[in-house]
Amino acid sequence: MGKSIVFTVTTDLNHDQRMQRIAGTLANAGFSVTLVGRELPQSLPLKPANFKQHRISCIFLKGPLFYLEYNLRLIFWFLFQKFDIYGTVDADTALAGIITNFWRRKPLVFDAHELFPEMPEVTHRTWVKKVWAWLEEKAFQRSDVAYTVSGSLVHYFQKKYRAPVHLIRNMPFRKPFTPSAPPSTPYYIYQGALNVGRGLENAIAAMASVPAQLMICGDGPLADVLRQQVQDAGLQNKIIFKGNVAPDELSTLTASAYAGLMLLDNQGLSYYYSLANKFFDYVQAGIPQICVPFPEYQRLNEEHEVAVLTNNTVEEVRNALLMLLNEQQTYTRLTQNTLKAREQWNWEQEGPRLVQLYNSL
Template sequence: MKRIALTATTDLSFDQRMQRIAAALAEGGYDVWLIGRALPHSPPLQPAPWHQVRLPCRHHKGKLFYLEYNWKLWRLLRQLEWDAIAAADLDTLLPAALVASAKRIPLVFDAHEHFTEVPEVVDRPLVRWLWERVARFGIPRARLAYTVGPRLAEVLGRTYGRPFEVVRNVPVYDERLPVRTRPPEPPFVILYQGALNEGRGLECAIEAMALLPDAFELWLAGEGDLSAALRQMAAASPAAARIRFLGRLQPAVLRKLTPEAWLGLNLLENKGLSYYYSLANKAFDYIHAGVPALHPDFPEYRQLVSEHGTGLLVERLDPALLARTVEELARQPERWQAMHHRCLELRRRLCWQHEAEHLRALYARLWA
């Protein structure tokens, strides 16, 4: 049985993409080791048919975290024998590439985003230069590279001069997943799920709530760098009573919660190519829950909405425009119902079962 290390800097309890990849490879007969980080409040890991390793760190953010985590990851990877090492994003690529090269085994690179183009990096020249050096060192050494969407695959392929495959970040199709069976009634829940980080349009969403009537509520499921600032902003809003922070939820809890929403939020600022060419997992999570969503007018979301009619686009992040778009949809229940049904019809086509087969075929080629 071939042993594969999957490396990430995330808390494994909440990283749905890494959980799905580990499950797909384990089902394919591989001995999978999923390696992530331990945070002070990480919940206990749930039993799984693959190994799960959490690396504890004294530092939890900034350059000291990355240095400490990469050192500990390098030591772990060096100690054990592997048949392949798969690095998720640039922040685990360096130790993965070094050990894979030393052991003369295949290196795999899984780009969840265009790392040097995320808002936290793109405006910091030295930080961006350092991560770009990691990318230029590691990515050409990968025998297999893949990312979350076709547009991003094209951009990364041009940037690093090698092909990138596409493995979409879509949910497992589960016909048992609860979905709404009756037209929604007030309060109309607008749900955001994901990190509370820069560039996600969350300030705009909170400001828009003050322009919307009492029939609307905003639920934010997640935590991040802006958690404290957004809570302060919401507390000062005239709509404070209609803005709820749900915290970071386990994926199973989130799957049950999402169908309660009337509208999903996937708002992004055009801060770097990573967001502009993104295809976020939340876009598909909303679809699988039967929830129409509001997306930025970026290429992947434009194609998703134009082809499948599962949501709406906003041209810019403006509270008045956002509030107007939401109210217009609320006045057209038949339009919402049509989007809802299109979401449900699309679930069988855009699901992890198809992506898992493709993923296993890609990995099988490593040793062909």
């Protein structure tokens, strides 16, 4: 057995496809991998995997006390667990990683999946932003290897912290493509967390005059607000809330969708420089998408035109939704382009670079 690696996240492991993919790939490469996440009251039993999984239950479920409690519980757990490599994922587990690295003297890897100080929930809260910025800075300073998910973030982090940062994009595994019969009523799909700045309010409002449905797969802080918006607008027959969906079922739902939604508000550099996994998930499913014209998405769409790029306003989103329904020539072209892009944008192409990074430690 190769070196042991532990990854720490604050997500529910069953729904964290990115970390499941990373942990599984490194386990297949010969590493002994442990993935540590949180256990929520509604968490389902962990699914079998080729790596170890451990969940931590907290008294506090959100806010500063949750993050503090979770990191303290991680540090205490590390007192009785030894690993060759400590993988800290994002600033929200950085405190535990930094402290453990200080006294264990083992390599620390920082996976900067998000630009935490620039997230919409943080960017206008001065003191909260300072705390996350301090943790992020210390994580970069202490790490032996750092990587992130987009070229824009690589440039940002390298310029700010004057340290090398590697690019490991968040791409799905390549899946066999089998065209599915379209449902009787076409539906657009959104997959991901129901958080501030994801464009969901505008998408729901835009659907009022679009002859299709919108399926929302995910959960989060905005769930109740969005359900109330749907009820107030009388759109219960057009907007379908699926909640958190298991990865296999999500793949099936996405492949049967008419198109995907990849909308964000420009509420901080974390979103503006992002490269969300759902962009690639839609491509791998062989469906076009409606996407914001932020730098990474523009760059990829120039390489393979798979999306209608539109600003996140109700009117522009509505126009894009209608265009895909009414202009079949455009829809067909974008669909055909996804079939070409999926051969390049997949984890089989990206994963070996991850393995190479960890082999260098």
